[in-house]
Amino acid sequence: xxxxxxxxxxxxxxxxxxxxxxxxxxxxxxxxxxxxxxxxxxxxxxxxxxxxxxxxxxxxxxxxxxxxxxxxxxxxxxxxxxxxxxxxxxxxxxxxxxxxxxxxxxxxxxxxxxxxxxxxxxxxxxxxxxxxxxxxxxxxxxxxxxxxxxxxxxxxxxxxxxxxxxxxxxxxxxxxxxxxxxxxxxxxxxxxxxxxxxxxxxxxxxxxxxxxx
Amino acid sequence: xxxxxxxxxxxxxxxxxxxxxxxxxxxxxxxxxxxxxxxxxxxxxxxxxxxxxxxxxxxxxxxxxxxxxxxxxxxxxxxxxxxxxxxxxxxxxxxxxxxxxxxxxxxxxxxxxxxxxxxxxxxxxxxxxxxxxxxxxxxxxxxxxxxxxxxxxxxxxxxxxxxxxxxxxxxxxxxxxxxxxxxxxxxxxxxxxxxxxxxxxxxxxxxxxxxxx
DNA sequence: TAGATTGTTAATCGATTAACAATC
DNA sequence: TAGATTGTTAATCGATTAACAATC
Numbered sequence: 001x002x003x004x005x006x007x008x009x010x011x012x013x014x015x016x017x018x019x020x021x022x023x024x025x026x027x028x029x030x031x032x033x034x035x036x037x038x039x040x041x042x043x044x045x046x047x048x049x050x051x052x053x054x055x056x057x058x059x060x061x062x063x064x065x066x067x068x069x070x071x072x073x074x075x076x077x078x079x080x081x082x083x084x085x086x087x088x089x090x091x092x093x094x095x096x097x098x099x100x101x102x103x104x105x106x107x108x109x110x111x112x113x114x115x116x117x118x119x120x121x122x123x124x125x126x127x128x129x130x131x132x133x134x135x136x137x138x139x140x141x142x143x144x145x146x147x148x149x150x151x152x153x154x155x156x157x158x159x160x161x162x163x164x165x166x167x168x169x170x171x172x173x174x175x176x177x178x179x180x181x182x183x184x185x186x187x188x189x190x191x192x193x194x195x196x197x198x199x200x201x202x203x204x205x206x207x208x209x210x211x212x213x
Numbered sequence: 214x215x216x217x218x219x220x221x222x223x224x225x226x227x228x229x230x231x232x233x234x235x236x237x238x239x240x241x242x243x244x245x246x247x248x249x250x251x252x253x254x255x256x257x258x259x260x261x262x263x264x265x266x267x268x269x270x271x272x273x274x275x276x277x278x279x280x281x282x283x284x285x286x287x288x289x290x291x292x293x294x295x296x297x298x299x300x301x302x303x304x305x306x307x308x309x310x311x312x313x314x315x316x317x318x319x320x321x322x323x324x325x326x327x328x329x330x331x332x333x334x335x336x337x338x339x340x341x342x343x344x345x346x347x348x349x350x351x352x353x354x355x356x357x358x359x360x361x362x363x364x365x366x367x368x369x370x371x372x373x374x375x376x377x378x379x380x381x382x383x384x385x386x387x388x389x390x391x392x393x394x395x396x397x398x399x400x401x402x403x404x405x406x407x408x409x410x411x412x413x414x415x416x417x418x419x420x421x422x423x424x425x426x
Numbered sequence: 427t428a429g430a431t432t433g434t435t436a437a438t439c440g441a442t443t444a445a446c447a448a449t450c
Numbered sequence: 451t452a453g454a455t456t457g458t459t460a461a462t463c464g465a466t467t468a469a470c471a472a473t474c
Binding site: 171 | 398
């Protein structure tokens with residue numbers, strides 16, 4: 001349905017979702033945009049506008065039902081489904097993500113981890129045997145995998161992506177410190193850790209400079 | 214300097230930096246905004262505008278010197294310095310970051326890792342003994358630490374941040390799946406992994422929907 | 427000089443915020 | 451009903467893109 005939601009709004013949805021989860025955890029079942037504004041540090045107008053992108057489920061004079069709102073956002077983000085996930089690259093990051101319980105809880109089920117390094121293939125990572133990347137084609141034919149996480153060194157990132165896409169993967173979560181190009185119709189989301197660290201470094205410099213004045 | 218650089222520009226700088234590193238690796242020493250535009254998928258006007266924020270070091274009729282440009286961006290991001298880093302939380306993510314070689318290479322030197330879990334304190338992580346969080350105050354008085362990485366469960370994130378800030382830490386890289394509040398004068402950069410995964414989930418849904426039409 | 431490419435101004439686009447009428 | 455709060459339109463702000471004059 002509907003009006004084409006802007007990327008800026010989409011990026012805020014997880015934040016709303018986290019906040020609503022917290023409220024639910026505290027047993028709060030009603031919330032107003034002004035209260036959200038206070039606690040989340042967003043403008044109340046913006047919040048109302050954001051939440052209205054998917055058809056108003058607030059109630060004038062009352063506010064929003066926490067339960068309803070959270071459920072709705074989950075639906076929009078696709079969190080009402082379960083996803084099977086594989087990890088490409090059994091290095092530190094790959095292994096850490098393999099064991100990241102939160103994802104499991106949220107419906108992202110990491111089923112297998114792959115590597116091309118003979119030293120790693122066959123080893124156990126959290127009770128799962130590292131698979132040989134060369135078996136990926138037949139593996140993906142058999143199993144129903146929704147999302148692949150690329151945790152390879154940057155040199156292998158693009159070829160991993162190409163491989164995955166050629167075998168029908170439609171969503172890539174890329175942790176390699178480089179961008180990967182894919183054809184339209186494939187979703188990519190980058191987590192460029194060092195980019196984020198660089199921005200922190202910049203901010204730190206600015207803070208220090210600011211303090212000096 | 215200067216004119217107050219916009220956040221949107223800052224977020225693009227690491228991407229320029231990565232691209233210029235690649236060029237340098239290939240031995241290319243001259244680049245034009247139109248070529249960058251082609252290869253990076255950004256608008257050429259935007260690139261020229263971005264790079265001009267810090268005082269033009271392009272050359273009309275010629276382009277930009279890769280070496281000079283990269284060096285300049287590094288300086289702006291603060292990558293011409295070295296930083297001492299500690300990690301709070303010796304779980305999977307903390308341990309993975311501890312071993313992330315790239316950071317070291319870029320001047321971010323992870324010196325110690327802390328935890329509050331007696332089962333973890335004293336254990337070895339990559340040749341470093343996990344420190345007790347209760348020793349943090351005296352530790353920070355002795356050592357010169359620039360950046361702290363929060364890798365705790367979300368319940369501990371805010372109190373960790375409070376602790377760090379009260380002991381003088383000026384930059385926090387937050388991996389906990391929650392926002393932390395700090396006073397002005399402290400830089401925070403969030404890596405909300407699940408937020409990113411949720412956005413991927415959304416994009417995937419959109420792609421599938423798009424394909425259906 | 428002629429050709430190329432930057433630096434910069436002006437135009438466009440999109441996102442945020444303010445204001446208020448609709449309505450529970 | 452009166453008070454509160456949403457939904458929505460209008461105003462503002464910021465970011466992107468186009469265009470072109472400056473200049474190497």
